[in-house]
Amino acid sequence: MAKTIDVTELILRDAHQSLMATRMAMEDMIPACADLDQAGYWSVECWGGATFDACIRFLNEDPWERLRTFRKLMPHTRLQMLLRGQNLLGYRHYEDTVVDRFVEKAAENGMDVFRVFDALNDIRNVRRSIEAVRRAGKHAQGTICYTVSPLHTVEGFIEMAERLLDLGCDSICIKDMAALLKPHAAYELVKGIKDTCGSDVRVHVHVHATTGVTMVSLMKAIEAGADCVDTAISSLSLGPGHNPTESLVEMLEGTGFDTKLDKARLLKIKDYFNTVRPRYKEFLSNIIGVETEIFASQIPGGMLSNMESQLKQQKAADRLKEVLLEVPNVRKDAGYPPLVTPSSQIVGTQAVFNVMMGRYKVLTGEFADLMLGYYGETIARRDRHVIELANKQTGKPIIDCRPADLLKPEWQELRTAALALNGCNGSDEDVLTYAMFPQVATKFFTTRAEGAKNLGKQPDAQPAPVPHPAASAKPAAGSMIYDVKFNGHEHRVTVTPAA
């Protein structure tokens, strides 16, 4: 008897977040839900910070309504979300009762599995949300953000798993957001957790495909005893996204492991998203191959494109190499945080500042907060000199408590502010939407009634061969031939004045 390997399908959250800037409209997900629900997945990931944000920022969609729709359309499958611990789906720490309320409402609206992580791997930042998930009777998955540094060891990660289990987590996730988890490390880590914490502890493995090695890492993790792995249906896989679900299924043939997924359903899901993908062409990631330089630079793809655009805005695109060399220094000074939202942005932006203005001449507010302890503890001691600069620049004291301990109850205040907004429906869900993204939510509430927007466009018709100017037919009356430079391309086109 082959051991069953569970699978979490990422197509509705991380896959389109990684490959099409989180722009996929609910309308384009609905037709796949019946097949997703019947294919035999352990869970379908469908909610998280970026999808919530994109719903109200770009798609004029109520993210809570999206969740309820998923619940209705996928009654047989666990719905899974990614939760940033005390940050919930936002970028700041929330006071504990807001955390409680958020988890309660997410559970009530249909969420089953909460994958809870903290960008610094500070266990104090995930404790409250894990407790809230347990209270709601849902699956609490404690997360280890995998990274590589002189201080990160297999033993350290195993210890973190133990502490997450002590909090009552139902399973452990190894989250490799930058595709740094190599096969040997994957094996050691999963085996270490199983050996130390017990073979009945569920271990889930989440990897990206960026470096081209992580399909092998999934194989090794499975050999070491992993219970569940994350993949995305092939039509929205690879590049900065994930390994293809169908390839996982095939890869395991004869190995003593079996996903038991329904291949015919997978084919239908694949074919369907193959029709969706080209409609979002303008949002598609340019990265189509692999990127192994990440192993040396430690800089994930998303962070790189962020820094590139920051430098371009300052007309300093030529200084990218300097910034790339500065990132490891800043990361070291900051105590080797894993580079994941929001720490990747904080470290990356400070590296840009250091190159443009001189090292630590100006600290960003967020970087100062990170140095002063307002995001939590880091694995290594942070640089004393930079901490002093942060203290001097901001006037804020250094802290070593759990950051949320400094926050005063804020639910009533958030509620009052939200209810005063035009278009707010008065529900706790709306208050939470406002709490996560105050400015974007304020605008969203006023436009919500207009209904969801779909940013997908009709795919290009097969491009017609460009006629050679000399060979082209005579233009219609009233038209003129122009040489047009558009998006950097030279075109000779026939145009008709707009009415």
Added chain:
Amino acid sequence: MAKTIDVTELILRDAHQSLMATRMAMEDMIPACADLDQAGYWSVECWGGATFDACIRFLNEDPWERLRTFRKLMPHTRLQMLLRGQNLLGYRHYEDTVVDRFVEKAAENGMDVFRVFDALNDIRNVRRSIEAVRRAGKHAQGTICYTVSPLHTVEGFIEMAERLLDLGCDSICIKDMAALLKPHAAYELVKGIKDTCGSDVRVHVHVHATTGVTMVSLMKAIEAGADCVDTAISSLSLGPGHNPTESLVEMLEGTGFDTKLDKARLLKIKDYFNTVRPRYKEFLSNIIGVETEIFASQIPGGMLSNMESQLKQQKAADRLKEVLLEVPNVRKDAGYPPLVTPSSQIVGTQAVFNVMMGRYKVLTGEFADLMLGYYGETIARRDRHVIELANKQTGKPIIDCRPADLLKPEWQELRTAALALNGCNGSDEDVLTYAMFPQVATKFFTTRAEGAKNLGKQPDAQPAPVPHPAASAKPAAGSMIYDVKFNGHEHRVTVTPAA
């Protein structure tokens, strides 16, 4: 001490053959040769049927001159070629002395490693060329074309390896042209060959990336004892191509295996081909993800696009599904040949004929020859009824001898014909070029003096951000704003009349 895993780099042959229709010009390969030569590869594959053909058909390049240039530019690295056994680089069987002459000349011009295969895995079709390689004192690599059928077994492939070694092969290659080799099978096959034939027998593994599972298969093959694996530098990898060289290097970290390749050189090679790739955009494969349906259909990607274009020419694109269902029937009737050049084309075209005109109402000449034994022996008995039809249609007898045994000495005749051609330089190399591709060579000899063509084009400039119409600056004097429909897109653009 980690075991060294040797690597064959495919960038100069199979990578651009699989991903850019074999169009890369020698001019675009030359700048990478010094780094390729110094990176530490066991061999660099750089010659084969399609590259030879493309040289004279599209690039006005002398393939022998290309080989001599590689030899000069890569003095420290083995040069490797793919040879179709008795077919050499053409599509028919050649008489033995032509085979001898071809191998002798290839060796003389600088070839080190000859990977010799037969599309039917008929050992009689590779014997003569393997003998010729040995006589030339070069490395003879005997090849197993990997495929899946009710009759293909690990034991059968191991037996084939034994027979190839009996012929005096220096190594065995497992050639998986359709990415069908799954991890478990890869392990069993390599281990079986090592256990049966001896652990000192060199095993090389060649896989394509198409199905997304074969990076794992390489890992498993290495664990089973494989000595050398084939990869392509990442900027021209994946899709219907191969696994990325850099990912292989990284994947092995900590595993007890090590490629010992020079990562800094690989990065330079990668960066260089990243600049070449966009210039060949029009030839690039459309397949960028993975394709796992091949496991069910057994139809490799190249064969599929061939059949699609045949059907389109006959205005029957809507009958592709029927053809896909017919291919396995035709393959079965033909005795389960592996689907690789030329058997893939022969089986695919006959399947199209069967759907369009009724099953076996008309046989292609090649399919009739295949049924009658003129390509060699197949693993399974071929269908008796179809053999009779082939005999009736062509009047040719059924044969069971080695097909080349029926051929009369042809070197003098080829030589006389070649030397009569305008522009033929009288060398044995030119005679061989003519022998491989008589029509194309005839034309090539007349144009050779004009020098090589480079079909690469200047890449598109980086697209500028599209200005929002309302926010855009006032157009310059003399300009006008038009609504333009171009290639199916609606654009509002500012244009200036052409001078």
